[in-house]
Amino acid sequence: MRTQVAIIGAGPSGLLLGQLLSKHGIANIVLEQRSADYVLSRIRAGVIEQGAAELLDEAGVGNRMHRDGLTHDGIEISLGGQRHRIDFQALVGKSVIVYGQTEITRDLMDGRLAAGGQTLYETADVSLHQIEHGRASVRYRSGGVEQEIECDFVAGCDGFHGVSRKSIPEHVLKFYERVYPFGWLGILVDQPPVSAELIYASHERGFALCSMRSRTRSRLYLQCRLDDHIEDWPDGRFYEELRRRLDDNAASALGRGASIEKSIAPLRSFVAEPMRYGNLFLAGDAAHIVPPTGAKGLNLAASDVYYLWQALMEYYREQSTAGLDAYSARALQRVWKAERFSWWMTSILHCFPESSGFDQKMQRAELEYLLSSRAAMTALAENYVGLPYK
Ligand SMILES: Cc1cc2nc3c(=O)[nH]c(=O)nc-3n(C[C@H](O)[C@H](O)[C@H](O)COP(=O)(O)OP(=O)(O)OC[C@H]3O[C@@H](n4cnc5c(N)ncnc54)[C@H](O)[C@@H]3O)c2cc1C
Numbered sequence: 001m002r003t004q005v006a007i008i009g010a011g012p013s014g015l016l017l018g019q020l021l022s023k024h025g026i027a028n029i030v031l032e033q034r035s036a037d038y039v040l041s042r043i044r045a046g047v048i049e050q051g052a053a054e055l056l057d058e059a060g061v062g063n064r065m066h067r068d069g070l071t072h073d074g075i076e077i078s079l080g081g082q083r084h085r086i087d088f089q090a091l092v093g094k095s096v097i098v099y100g101q102t103e104i105t106r107d108l109m110d111g112r113l114a115a116g117g118q119t120l121y122e123t124a125d126v127s128l129h130q131i132e133h134g135r136a137s138v139r140y141r142s143g144g145v146e147q148e149i150e151c152d153f154v155a156g157c158d159g160f161h162g163v164s165r166k167s168i169p170e171h172v173l174k175f176y177e178r179v180y181p182f183g184w185l186g187i188l189v190d191q192p193p194v195s196a197e198l199i200y201a202s203h204e205r206g207f208a209l210c211s212m213r214s215r216t217r218s219r220l221y222l223q224c225r226l227d228d229h230i231e232d233w234p235d236g237r238f239y240e241e242l243r244r245r246l247d248d249n250a251a252s253a254l255g256r257g258a259s260i261e262k263s264i265a266p267l268r269s270f271v272a273e274p275m276r277y278g279n280l281f282l283a284g285d286a287a288h289i290v291p292p293t294g295a296k297g298l299n300l301a302a303s304d305v306y307y308l309w310q311a312l313m314e315y316y317r318e319q320s321t322a323g324l325d326a327y328s329a330r331a332l333q334r335v336w337k338a339e340r341f342s343w344w345m346t347s348i349l350h351c352f353p354e355s356s357g358f359d360q361k362m363q364r365a366e367l368e369y370l371l372s373s374r375a376a377m378t379a380l381a382e383n384y385v386g387l388p389y390k
Pocket of ligand 1: 011158297
């Protein structure tokens with residue numbers, strides 16, 4: 001087989017890149033190690049920046065998001081039992097859309113099917129060859145038979161555990177990492193959200209987040225220990241602990257519905273530089289991870305895809321490699337700003353087991369300053385709705 005761009009991974013970054021390239025006549029094949037149903041069963045992000053929403057529109061898959069997604073003009077921060085609203089519209093004139101990653105993935109899969117795009121699911125042992133220069137190739141096994149795709153470029157959109165980043169010689173990459181000493185225990189439940197907007201709760205027992213996926217589906221999180229196990233957290237214990245960390249109004253509005261999904265996610269900040277090696281370009285979680293506190297992971301995947309799509313269009317339309325040569329530096333500029341914001345949101349809202357009395361006072365002062373200063377709230381709002389792509 002032969003294509004122009006081989007895309008590894010059918011998560012949001014791979015499918016979005018494929019859709020944008022196909023729309024502009026650039027041939028591509030997506031290879032995914034899992035089945036389509038498995039990819040659709042992963043419960044993850046839910047907050048979409050305006051820039052990412054516009055990119056989904058550009059890819060022709062934004063209709064359902066605009067119909068079923070919830071426009072949020074702000075968030076609430078709960079401190080000492082009091083809720084404080086950060087009004088995005090008043091501060092920066094922008095909003096975010098609450099719409100599940102699962103739904104985005106479904107829209108992208110449907111769009112790809114309608115456009116006749118080729119996605120190869122359940123491809124095993126994907127390996128990359130001759131990515132340094134010249135014509136690259138991707139080998140994989142399907143139904144026990146080895147196959148090969150020749151291509152001009154490989155887009156590594158295969159997430160943190162994928163094969164793409166690992167195909168780059170170690171001495172070429174530099175890694176930057178912070179692993180946080182806690183995780184998030186999350187449940188998905190079919191019950192209305194406790195409040196119209198997301199509540200980020202800072203509490204001495206640990207952070208909590210009341211998020212949602214729709215008007216009837218809530219996504220609730222508790223800061224937990226890294227050695228916690230899901231079995232130790234039956235729904236009753238989860239709700240009891242969440243109530244303790246919320247203000248009275250939110251606690252009394254909280255239902256007790258049975259969870260339909262429960263998971264523990266460790267929190268990590270990670271960046272691999274550069275995001276290019278020869279004809280291989282990394283995008284999304286393959287190159288960087290943020291803790292979910294700032295709701296940035298999926299949105300960063302979208303901005304990487306934007307830069308890569310633009311660069312590939314420039315290459316095929318104008319035979320110019322300028323965009324491809326600038327891709328890593330351009331994408332990383334925005335990546336680091338989102339890393340900073342996600343790290344900062346995590347730092348001010350969570351309980352750190354090793355923090356001293358001084359650290360705790362600093363954290364409290366930071367939160368009180370934030371909630372009393374229009375300038376500080378504007379900085380939060382500007383980052384939360386998403387920094388511009390250009
Ligand atoms: C609990 C939680 C909450 C989150 N909340 C938010 C949020 O509110 N907002 C936000 O923006 N982000 C959020 N995120 C992050 C977001 O989900 C990710 O950043 C996003 O999924 C990245 O997309 P991706 O396509 O780059 O990678 P992935 O979604 O990981 O997709 C990679 C794909 O590649 C496939 N793959 C892997 N290896 C191979 C291989 N060897 N061969 C072929 N295919 C392979 C995988 O199966 C997968 O389908 C959250 C994450 C978590 C865990």
